[in-house]
Amino acid sequence: MRTTVVCLLGFGALLAILLAAGQRPFAPSKFEFGVFRIYNGIAEQTPVPSMISGGERYLLVGPGKRGATEMAPPGRALPVELQGSLIERGSTRMLEVLPGSWKPAGPEGRSTPAVSEGVHTFTGEIVDSKCYLGVMNPGEGKVHRQCAARCISGGVPAAIAANGGLILLTGPDDRPLSRELSPYAGERVTIRGELIRLGQLQILRADPASITRE
Amino acid sequence: MSLHYKAIFWNPVKKQYDLLLAGGVLLYLAAFTVAGALLHPAATIETLLIRGLATCAFLLLHLILCIGPLCRLNPRFLPLLYNRRHLGVTMFLIALAHAIFSIVQFHSLGDTNPLVSLLTGNTRFESIPQFPFELLGLAALVILFLMAATSHDFWLSLLTPRVWKQLHMGVYLAYGLLIGHVTLGALQSETNPLFVAITAAGITIVTGLHLAAGWRERRLDQAFDWKVSGEFVPVCPAAEIPANRAKMLSAGGERIAVFRYDNKISAISNVCQHQNGPLGEGRIVDGCVVCPWHGYQYLPDSGASPPPFQEKVATYRTRIDSGVVYVDPRPCPPGTRLEPSRIE
Ligand code: HEM
Ligand code: FES
Numbered sequence: 001m002r003t004t005v006v007c008l009l010g011f012g013a014l015l016a017i018l019l020a021a022g023q024r025p026f027a028p029s030k031f032e033f034g035v036f037r038i039y040n041g042i043a044e045q046t047p048v049p050s051m052i053s054g055g056e057r058y059l060l061v062g063p064g065k066r067g068a069t070e071m072a073p074p075g076r077a078l079p080v081e082l083q084g085s086l087i088e089r090g091s092t093r094m095l096e097v098l099p100g101s102w103k104p105a106g107p108e109g110r111s112t113p114a115v116s117e118g119v120h121t122f123t124g125e126i127v128d129s130k131c132y133l134g135v136m137n138p139g140e141g142k143v144h145r146q147c148a149a150r151c152i153s154g155g156v157p158a159a160i161a162a163n164g165g166l167i168l169l170t171g172p173d174d175r176p177l178s179r180e181l182s183p184y185a186g187e188r189v190t191i192r193g194e195l196i197r198l199g200q201l202q203i204l205r206a207d208p209a210s211i212t213r214e
Numbered sequence: 215m216s217l218h219y220k221a222i223f224w225n226p227v228k229k230q231y232d233l234l235l236a237g238g239v240l241l242y243l244a245a246f247t248v249a250g251a252l253l254h255p256a257a258t259i260e261t262l263l264i265r266g267l268a269t270c271a272f273l274l275l276h277l278i279l280c281i282g283p284l285c286r287l288n289p290r291f292l293p294l295l296y297n298r299r300h301l302g303v304t305m306f307l308i309a310l311a312h313a314i315f316s317i318v319q320f321h322s323l324g325d326t327n328p329l330v331s332l333l334t335g336n337t338r339f340e341s342i343p344q345f346p347f348e349l350l351g352l353a354a355l356v357i358l359f360l361m362a363a364t365s366h367d368f369w370l371s372l373l374t375p376r377v378w379k380q381l382h383m384g385v386y387l388a389y390g391l392l393i394g395h396v397t398l399g400a401l402q403s404e405t406n407p408l409f410v411a412i413t414a415a416g417i418t419i420v421t422g423l424h425l426a427a428g429w430r431e432r433r434l435d436q437a438f439d440w441k442v443s444g445e446f447v448p449v450c451p452a453a454e455i456p457a458n459r460a461k462m463l464s465a466g467g468e469r470i471a472v473f474r475y476d477n478k479i480s481a482i483s484n485v486c487q488h489q490n491g492p493l494g495e496g497r498i499v500d501g502c503v504v505c506p507w508h509g510y511q512y513l514p515d516s517g518a519s520p521p522p523f524q525e526k527v528a529t530y531r532t533r534i535d536s537g538v539v540y541v542d543p544r545p546c547p548p549g550t551r552l553e554p555s556r557i558e
Contacts (some may be wrong), residue, residue: 001293009238012273015412016245019269022408026256062325136319138259141403146348147320154325161308183337185343 029134067155124162145186347399
């Protein structure tokens with residue numbers, strides 16, 4: 001009996017290590033969970049909520065599975081001071097804004113012009129930008145599908161993970177595509193639209209009717 | 215149905231069993247999370263916990279499903295079966311923790327109630343690779359909950375052993391649902407063939423052991439199945455049955471345990487009233503046959519449990535001729551006292 005028990009325990013521990021080791025590699029990403037720093041800069045609502053602070057552009061999202069649209073007063077290029085937690089994957093940065101910390105810091109400034117790069121078609125997985133950039137790891141794939149659907153539906157900017165990068169998705173009028181894209185969360189699709197560049201960010205002004213499942 | 219149910223007492227063996235079980239679970243979870251954190255530094259602790267708990271519960275479920283046929287094939291494994299219910303409840307609690315962590319992680323803090331989100335977050339029922347695998351896990355969790363909640367003997371006597379046993383066969387349905395939960399979930403995301411191989415090995419071991427045990431029992435039944443024609447059938451020489459032990463046989467579709475004690479021979483049904491444990495694998499202690507599974511007791515000459523208990527099993531007439539034991543495979547009503555045959 002003793003041998004049976006020792007064998008079972010050893011087998012269990014070995015299997016645990018094997019399963020833990022075999023997991024699909026995790027993306028190198030970062031989320032400073034619970035650490036809020038002060039950021040000063042110019043915030044913009046469209047095409048996706050973002051701000052420029054210290055020369056860097058940060059996407060802005062709300063807490064949990066929420067976007068930042070409700071926090072930021074509409075208007076272009078508003079100087080603000082806010083507290084945020086840094087989320088980072090590759091060269092793309094995002095801040096989870098602490099509710100109530102958003103303060104106007106001056107009169108309207110100058111917005112950065114978005115540069116159009118023509119009409120493009122992308123094939124890849126529909127993800128929510130917040131989890132993908134590091135709040136969850138993995139923040140993509142089948143196991144994460146329902147979470148991505150919840151985040152997109154809650155106002156986190158939808159995006160397509162294609163060609164190794166992240167392309168944010170908005171409607172032709174820069175309206176968020178929460179309702180249209182949440183049913184496609186976690187799935188591979190092809191989508192077409194006008195690609196624009198805003199600093200380091202790539203944004204596709206897509207016609208939701210152009211989306212097809214692969 | 216009996217009026218009383220036997221409390222299954224905590225004894226040192228059971229405490230040891232539970233301690234080993236708890237230690238094993240903690241060892242598994244620690245090994246998974248520590249190895250996961252060291253080998254995948256970018257993994258978050260929530261993901262490691264969700265996965266560690268999930269695989270731990272699924273592994274325990276495999277163990278639970280294998281114990282039954284293992285004991286039928288080799289009595290060496292009986293001590294594992296002895297407290298299988300604690301194994302089942304532990305497995306349920308670990309699976310519940312996995313489900314709660316998953317719901318918090320993937321559904322909370324959004325624009326919808328987390329449970330509504332779980333039920334409606336993915337409606338691609340028509341697609342196999344995109345199927346909402348979470349709902350298969352939820353269905354399995356409900357079944358496991360019903361089984362864990364009714365695991366106490368109070369429910370066994372309230373529902374009658376037959377209904378209780380049928381309810382608890384639901385574990386096979388839950389197992390099937392969980393195979394779906396894993397193949398349509400994690401296996402769609404993971405790229406390492408190791409996971410497919412381990413899942414396939416688990417299914418093969420569980421079905422293989424059940425087939426092997428069933429096949430062996432069928433062969434035993436066929437080898438010993440005498441036509442019932444009012445005749446006594448030979449069992450074996452009386453001297454071949456060890457003192458306070460039984461010889462089991464199958465005749466006329468009945469499983470019979472023939473006991474030898476105090477130079478006497480009595481035959482009772484081999485099937486325990488509690489959960490169909492094999493009485494013939496038990497021994498006689500203080501004049502009572504003790505079921506090897508959970509210790510229900512029966513008097514060998516009448517098949518009745520000693521008062522105040524009211525369980526009764528069928529008894530069978532016996533005879534000894536030239537030192538050979540014979541048994542009449544027509545059952546007498548449960549609890550019928552028959553005069554034991556005496557060994558000269
Ligand atoms: C409401 C019920 C449940 C929900 C919402 C749920 C959710 C999930 C999710 C989201 C995953 C993927 C996690 C990941 O890979 O990051 C998963 C995997 C898994 N679940 Fe469940 N589950 C439930 C019930 C169960 C039950 C009852 C079991 C029984 C043992 C179970 C066993 C597993 C296993 C073995 C895996 C694969 C390993 C893994 O990837 O974590 N699940 N489940
Ligand atoms: S089956 Fe439980 S005591 Fe016999």
